[in-house]
Amino acid sequence: MSRAEELAARLSRVRDRIASACGAAGRDPSEVSLIVVTKYFPASDVRLLADLGVTDVGENRHQEAEAKAAETTDVPVTWHFIGGLQSNKAAAVARYAGVVHSVDRAKLVGALDRGAAARGGAVDVLLQVSLDPPGREGRAGADPADVPALADAVEAADHLRLRGLMAVAPLGEDPEEAFARLADVRAAFLADHPDATWLSAGMSGDLEAAIAAGATHVRVGTAVLGSRPAVQ
Numbered sequence: 394m395s396r397a398e399e400l401a402a403r404l405s406r407v408r409d410r411i412a413s414a415c416g417a418a419g420r421d422p423s424e425v426s427l428i429v430v431t432k433y434f435p436a437s438d439v440r441l442l443a444d445l446g447v448t449d450v451g452e453n454r455h456q457e458a459e460a461k462a463a464e465t466t467d468v469p470v471t472w473h474f475i476g477g478l479q480s481n482k483a484a485a486v487a488r489y490a491g492v493v494h495s496v497d498r499a500k501l502v503g504a505l506d507r508g509a510a511a512r513g514g515a516v517d518v519l520l521q522v523s524l525d526p527p528g529r530e531g532r533a534g535a536d537p538a539d540v541p542a543l544a545d546a547v548e549a550a551d552h553l554r555l556r557g558l559m560a561v562a563p564l565g566e567d568p569e570e571a572f573a574r575l576a577d578v579r580a581a582f583l584a585d586h587p588d589a590t591w592l593s594a595g596m597s598g599d600l601e602a603a604i605a606a607g608a609t610h611v612r613v614g615t616a617v618l619g620s621r622p623a624v625q
């Protein structure tokens with residue numbers, strides 16, 4: 394099997410999973426966008442994926458993402474930055490990423506805004522919410538209590554568009570329970586920001602639970618591309 398055939402077969406299984414999950418949740422599959430996470434895989438896979446109709450790709454490390462985006466400027470895909478963001482890299486990320494999912498502190502906002510302005514456009518922003526218990530080691534994402542102030546900071550930035558929320562289910566917890574908490578955080582958030590309707594949640598292992606909880610964007614890596622190399 395060629396790489397293109399392999400990707401086509403896995404992509405079609407993932408699209409079927411999304412359609413079934415939408416069916417089970419009484420949702421229209423057109424409400425859920427697939428972002429294929431290409432981290433650790435080469436730019437050639439991005440080209441093959443685009444040929445297979447993929448319009449959105451995700452990366453979690455700036456250097457790798459920047460290089461891959463530069464190698465594929467002729468490929469019509471939107472780059473989603475989904476990883477932990479350092480404030481000294483944020484402006485650079487905003488130069489190639491159309492969507493940044495991982496905004497979790499106000500310090501990132503000014504730099505992202507400057508990067509977006511330098512590119513001469515606007516960047517779509519999602520606020521990453523932590524679903525971990527407070528105080529957990531290596532916690533990524535804003536505390537739900539800090540989301541309102543963070544949302545206000547993004548809304549005040551001229552070149553950023555507040556689109557919604559993003560989260561990752563904590564390891565070792567039933568994703569349905571984690572995504573139920575996320576749905577509550579989102580309901581409160583939507584009361585203040587009714588237009589910021591995107592919810593980025595769900596990966597290869599838990600996309601069904603995320604779609605049941607209202608995800609509008611799923612971020613799927615291994616189920617499309619295969620296992621990542623063990624050394625990361």
Ligand SMILES: *Cc1c(COP(=O)(O)O)cnc(C)c1O
Nearest residue numbers: 430453475596597612613614615
């Ligand atoms: C790697 C990654 C994914 C994709 O994970 P898979 O389990 O390979 O589907 C999704 N979201 C984030 C934030 C990631 O870093």
